[in-house]
Amino acid sequence: xxxxxxxxxxxxxxxxxxxxxxxxxxxxxxxxxxxxxxxxxxxxxxxxxxxxxxxxxxxxxxxxxxxxxxxxxxxxxxxxxxxxxxxxxxxxxxxxxxxxxxxxxxxxxxxxxxxxxxxxxxxxxxxxxxxxxxxxxxxxxxxxxxxxxxxxxxxxxxxxxxxxxxxxxxxxxxxxxxxxxxxxxxxxxxxxxxxxxxxxxxxxxxxxxxxxxxxxxxxxxxxxxxxxxxxxxxxxxxxxxxxxxxxxxxxxxxxxxxxxxxxxxxxxxxxxxxxxxxxxxxxxxxxxxxxxx
Numbered sequence: 527x528x529x530x531x532x533x534x535x536x537x538x539x540x541x542x543x544x545x546x547x548x549x550x551x552x553x554x555x556x557x558x559x560x561x562x563x564x565x566x567x568x569x570x571x572x573x574x575x576x577x578x579x580x581x582x583x584x585x586x587x588x589x590x591x592x593x594x595x596x597x598x599x600x601x602x603x604x605x606x607x608x609x610x611x612x613x614x615x616x617x618x619x620x621x622x623x624x625x626x627x628x629x630x631x632x633x634x635x636x637x638x639x640x641x642x643x644x645x646x647x648x649x650x651x652x653x654x655x656x657x658x659x660x661x662x663x664x665x666x667x668x669x670x671x672x673x674x675x676x677x678x679x680x681x682x683x684x685x686x687x688x689x690x691x692x693x694x695x696x697x698x699x700x701x702x703x704x705x706x707x708x709x710x711x712x713x714x715x716x717x718x719x720x721x722x723x724x725x726x727x728x729x730x731x732x733x734x735x736x737x738x739x740x741x742x743x744x745x746x747x748x749x750x751x752x753x754x755x756x757x758x759x760x761x762x763x764x765x766x767x768x769x770x771x772x773x774x775x776x777x778x779x780x781x782x783x784x785x786x787x788x789x790x791x792x793x794x795x796x797x798x799x800x801x802x803x804x805x806x807x808x809x810x811x812x813x814x815x816x817x818x819x
Contacts, residue, residue, distance in 0.1 A: 527601050528752050530662070530693030531736040533580045535749045536605050538741060540578045540587070543607070543627050543748075548574045549589065551624040558639035559620040559632065565647050569593055575625070582657050582692045587623075594652050595623075596644040597632060601783065603641030606631040607748035657688035662729050670726040674714045681717075681725070682710035682786055694729070697754040700762035700787045702732045704771075709794045710779075710786050761787045 528536065552567050554560055560567065573589035580586065585605070587595040599605070606615045609628045618633040621643060634641045646652050660673045673690045684690055685699040694702070703710050705728040708721065717725070739758070740749065755763035760770050765778040765787060774791030779799055790796050 527583060527695050527754070528599050528604070529583060529695040529698050529754075530580070530733055531698070531740050532749070532752050533583060533585060533693065534737050535740040535744055536585055536752075537578045537580060539607065539744060539748045540575075540585075540605075540630070542746075544575045544578075544625050544630070546574055546576070547625040547627060548572055549623060549625060551622075553622045553624070554620075555622065556620040556634075556639065559634075559641060559643045560645070561642045562644045562646065565593065565645055567643075567645055569647070570595060570645065580693065581652070581655055582659060582688050583695065584655060586652065592648050594646050596646060596652065596655050598642045598644075599632075600634075600640035600642070602635045602638070604633050604635075604752055605748075606633055606750065657692070659688045659690050659692035661692045662694060662733055665726070665730075667723050667726045670729070671719070671722045674717065674722060674725075678713055678715040680710060681708055681712045681714060684714050685729075691729075694733075695754075696784050696786075697756075697759070697762045698732060698736065701736075701759055702729050704761035704769075704787075704789055704792060705732055707792050709799070710788050711794075711799055761789060763787065 549570050549572065552571055554567060570589050570593055573591060573593060575587060576590055577588035578586065579588065581596065583598065585597040585599070589595070607628055607630060608614065615631050615633050618635055619631050620634050620641060621632040623630040632641065632643070644655060646655070660669060662670070674684055676690060677684070679687065681703060682699055685694050685702060686696060702725070706725045708725060761776055764776045767776050768774070769776055769789040769791055772789065772791035774789055776787055776789055777798060779786040788794065788799070790798055
């Protein structure tokens with residue numbers, strides 16, 4: 527799922543191409559994408575795009591007269607840009623927004639239709655789509671610690687909870703926790719003030735670093751290869767690879783469609799965290815420490 531740095535890259539590319547451009551047509555290819563009926567999608571046609579912003583992990587396109595298209599791309603949704611006359615991305619297209627400079631396609635791979643489009647009018651109705659999480663790059667150590675303390679959760683779940691923190695998901699939470707040298711299963715209630723501040727510092731550093739990396743890669747192009755598994759990540763997607771900090775083997779916990787990647791050497795004192803499915807299968811043979819791998 528596109529997270530804060532990825533969504534910001536999309537927004538920068540959209541502003542660069544489409545600010546001030548009227549929407550010429552909006553074609554809905556999948557009836558499952560649109561989740562609202564009032565105002566109708568036709569209400570956006572003819573209105574200039576006056577802004578683009580992020581609401582959590584959502585892409586918000588603002589049209590003249592406080593009309594908004596709110597896109598939640600979920601796991602498999604992506605945005606594609608095509609210049610006039612260029613070939614469409616094909617059957618994965620769920621909606622197409624046509625402007626004079628080109629067309630913005632909303633695509634979704636796979637058979638599950640989880641991406642959504644809401645058309646709303648007015649800031650008040652737009653605010654209803656905000657999960658309410660703290661913006662991590664606008665936070666202070668104190669507001670960050672207060673958000674962590676709202677519920678007793680594991681750090682992994684707390685960072686990924688959109689009601690607590692805005693824009694952080696599965697991939698960047700792994701990177702943040704690895705940088706902060708904290709276990710993903712550490713409970714928020716057990717965090718010391720020093721650890722909380724360290725987590726805050728690395729949250730800001732990781733999100734800022736990746737936002738700047740993606741912005742520098744953008745140049746005049748459009749972010750076409752948005753993925754959770756990026757070259758240069760230290761933990762996420764690097765199962766069984768050597769940790770760049772301590773050379774221990776990166777480990778993985780799989781739960782449904784998500785995975786948690788961590789370094790036992792840097793984050794858990796050498797302990798291998800139990801993967802419920804794998805540890806049940808291996809039972810006594812499941813390794814509990816780096817030395818047993």
